[in-house]
Amino acid sequence: MAKDKRTALVRSSELRSTAVTGAGFEGVRQTRLIDATHGSVHQEVVITELAPGGVIPGHFHPFEESFFMLEGEALYAVGGESYRITKGGYGFAPIAAPHAWRNTSARAARWIEVRAPQPKTVADAHGTYASPELSPPKDGREVALGDPRCRYVGWFEDDxxxxxxxxxxxxxxxxxxxxxxxxxxxxxxxxxxxxxxxxxxxxxxxxxxxxxxxxxxxxxxxxxxxxxxxxxxxxxxxxxxxxxxxxxxxxxxxxxxxxxxxxxxxxxxxxxxxxxxxxxxxxxxxxxxxxxxxxxxxxxxxxxxxxxx
CATH class of the missing domain: 2.60.120.10 (Jelly Rolls)
Structure with a gap:
């Protein structure tokens, strides 16, 4: 973003994904859409891709982290429950709430992820803290609108x-x-x-x-x-x-x-x-x-x- 501008445009052709290599992360790639380099001061927006068999270990953040599933499906654990998130599924992890992912399907899962407030490096950690007591889920309930057990998650269809x-x-x-x-x-x-x-x-x-x-x-x-x-x-x-x-x-x-x-x-x-x-x-x-x-x-x-x- 230029110094005198308050907007930015990121073309899909400019995007490049990188592997996430933290401890316990397997088959994870992320593509940064919007962050501080584009002039944002309040959020970070990325696309996360989880390969078949991939896992994101239990962790938590000093920010909210939401998602909207674009392709595929994956298992998501948060708030003491595990869910099967398919295309159109959405949800978030509250601040300091441990959460984890696993892809047990035969195809990659892709979701857009929003982090707010914008992650900040504190004591050499860029906003991600391990939560080893939470293991990536091996199964999960379907997300159903109106089911009071489905906390922090939802489901969207075109209609x-x-x-x-x-x-x-x-x-x-x-x-x-x-x-x-x-x-x-x-x-x-x-x-x-x-x-x-x-x-x-x-x-x-x-x-x-x-x-x-x-x-x-x-x-x-x-x-x-x-x-x-x-x-x-x-x-x-x-x-x-x-x-x-x-x-x-x-x-x-x-x-x-x-x-x-x-x-x-x-x-x-x-x-x-x-x-x-x-x-x-x-x-x-x-x-x-x-x-x-x-x-x-x-x-x-x-x-x-x-x-x-």
Whole structure:
């Protein structure tokens, strides 16, 4: 992120995975999407891949760590229970809660992982502490919505996306975006207090509004906004035009955006299918005034700056 910018774009073509080689880790690779090197100060977002037979030993952190399963399946232990997490499964480990993984299937499992607050190196440890009393699970219950034994985990399927409507996020209701659907994943009702994750979706663009050249020249102020917390968008399907600090970029599956504190941003669907992304918010938005829409403020006549104002 440039010194005068508060947003960043990471292309899928730029990503490289590295092996995790800590004690007890087997068959684990991680790909960093967003961290401090991109200008983030509140979170770290990675993709974790666990090979067949791979294990992540028991450990805990001084941050919340959430996940959303992208491909495959794996066993996950947290809070005294073990679960079978399949595609669409999500959950998190609270601060200082031991957790562990094992892949007993015949294919690799891949999930996106969010850590908030951002990991910090303390006494030569980068936020990961061994918990040898917790062994990687060998079996686990299926995640079922409504089962009170399923703590810290949940399950998503496509039919859970609500109808399109005006944006209605925590602390913000605005009609600048009139057709959006969102499904909360990790949030306070699941036990998370440091961050939020959810799926967001925009409908296909009308055929006469898919010309990228025209959109590049358009004024995005009607949908551009900023806020006092960080967001990350990781695109899962579709094509979009992203407006980031007055610049425009075409993005697609696997691309990731950081909207830092005060960074102006907006996304517009330019494809013929729904545009879907996984989004993070951290710190958690306030109950009021959690988004500032530039169109609303541009319509006002600003007073000149006077001494003492």
């Amino acid at each position: 859970q996306m609500p109808p399109y409507g005006p944006i209605a996020a925590r602390g913000a209701i605005n009609y600048c975006v009139k057709h959006i659907s969102s499904r909360l994943l990790v949030q306070d009702t699941l036990g998370a207090v440091q961050h939020i994750t959810f799926l967001a979706q925009l409908p296909p663009a009308p055929a006469d509004k898919r010309n990228v050249v025209d959109l590049m020249q358009a004024d995005p102020v009607s949908k551009t906004h900023y806020h006092q917390y960080e967001e990350v968008y990781h695109f899962l399907q579709g094509r979009a035009l992203a407006y980031l600090d007055q610049e425009r970029f075409e993005v697609g599956p696997g691309d990731t955006i950081l909207a830092g504190v005060g960074g102006s941003h907006a996304v517009v669907n330019i494809g013929d299918e729904p545009l879907r992304w996984l989004e993070t918010m951290t710190p958690r938005p306030p109950e009021q005034h959690s988004m500032f829409w530039e169109k609303d403020w541009a319509a006002l006549t600003a007073l000149p700056v006077t001494e003492g104002a």
